[in-house]
Amino acid sequence: MDTTASTTAPAPGRRGRGGRERILAAAARLFATQGIGATGMEQVAEEAPVSKRTLYAHFRTKNDLVIAHLQGLALSGATLEGVLTREDIPPRERIRRLFELPAADAAPVRGCPFIDAAAEFPDPESAVHSYAREQKLRMVQLIVAVVTELGCREPLPLAEQLAILADGAASRAMVLDEADYGRHAWAAAEVLLSQALQEKKGKG
Template sequence: MSTDVEPQRGGRGARQRIIEAAIKLFYQEGVNATGVERLAAEASVSKRTLYQHFPSKTAVVEEYLRYIRQHVGDPIHPDADAARRSPRARILALFETPPAGGLMRGCPFHNAAVEAADGMPEVHEIVEAHKRAYVDGLVALVREAGAANPTLLGNQIAVLYEGAAALSTSLNEPEPWTYARKAVQTLVDAAIKRASA
C-alpha cells in the first residue's frame, strides 16, 4: 500500500498537514519512532498547534488510521472503474506484486497494532474494525465470484494476504505476493469449480 503524500508547507490547513505528515512518517518510520516534535516539524506546525488539533499522539495515530481507511483505494469496495472487473479479477488484484526497489513496509494497520501493543487500546479497536470489515468484504467478494463455502475461502484469502504483507516486509522482497497470488488463484478456481459441479 502506497502512502506517499507530499505535505503542504505553511499557511492554513494545519490539521491536514499533520495528517499527511503522519501518513508519511508513521508508515515509513513507525509510530513509536516518530515523536511529536518530528511530526510537528514535518507538518510545518508548532507543537502547540499540533496539540490544538489533536490532544495526544494517540489521537494523531487514530486519525491517521481512519484517514487511510477512508481515502486509500479499496479493491473490495472499488471505485467505478475497478468495479467493472470480475469479482475473481478483483480478488487477484489484491495480490499484485509491488514494484521492487522500494522498502516493503507491510500493512499500516498491522504495523500500528503491533506498535500500539497494550498502550493504545483505541488504536486496536480501529485496527480490529478494519480487519473484520476486510474479511467480511472478502467473504462477500468470493460469494459474488460464485465460490463454494465463501466464509472459509474469504478467511483463507485474508490469511494469505496478511502473510504476504508480513513476509514481504520481513524479507524486504516482493516475491511473497507472487506466491500468495498463485495460492489464491488455485483456491478460488477450485472453489468456483466445486460450486458449479
C-alpha cells in the same frame, strides 16, 4: 512526553489553513519510514511544519493522531483491501490484486499499516489496536462479498483463508523488502478459488 502548547510564535510559512492536512501528511511519512513508536509528536510538528499549539489543537494525543492517520488510509483505498470495493474491476481480478502491495512512493517495502499499528500497540483494548482489528474484520467481510459475487456457496471460510494469505504475504514482503512477494500467495489463492468454484459447479 511534553504535551504543553508552545508559546513560541510560528515561523514564517507556518501560518494559514491546512494545518491538519499537513500534520497528517507529515505523520504518514514518518510512520512509514521509521514506525509509529519511534515518531514523537514534536517531530511531527517540525515535519508538518506547525506549532505544537496547532498540533495539539487538532490531535490531543498521539493515539488520536494515529487513528486519524489509519482512518485516512482506510478511506483513501490505498491499502490491501482498498481494491475490493472497486466495482470497475471484475471480482476475480479484485481478489488477485489483493496480493499486490499498493504502490509506494519510496523504498523500503511496507506491509499492511493496520497490522503494523496493531503490532506497535499490542494491548487488544487500546484504541489503535481496536481500530486495526475492525479494519481486518472489515477486510474479511469485503472478501466475502466478492467471492459471493463469484458464486461461492460457503464464502466465509474461503474469505478467511484468502485474508490470511494476503496479510501473510504483505508481512513477508515487508520483512524481505520484496514488493512482488504476493505472487506466491496468489498461487495458493488460485487453488482455493478454483476449488470453491468447482464445488459450486458440482452442486449446481
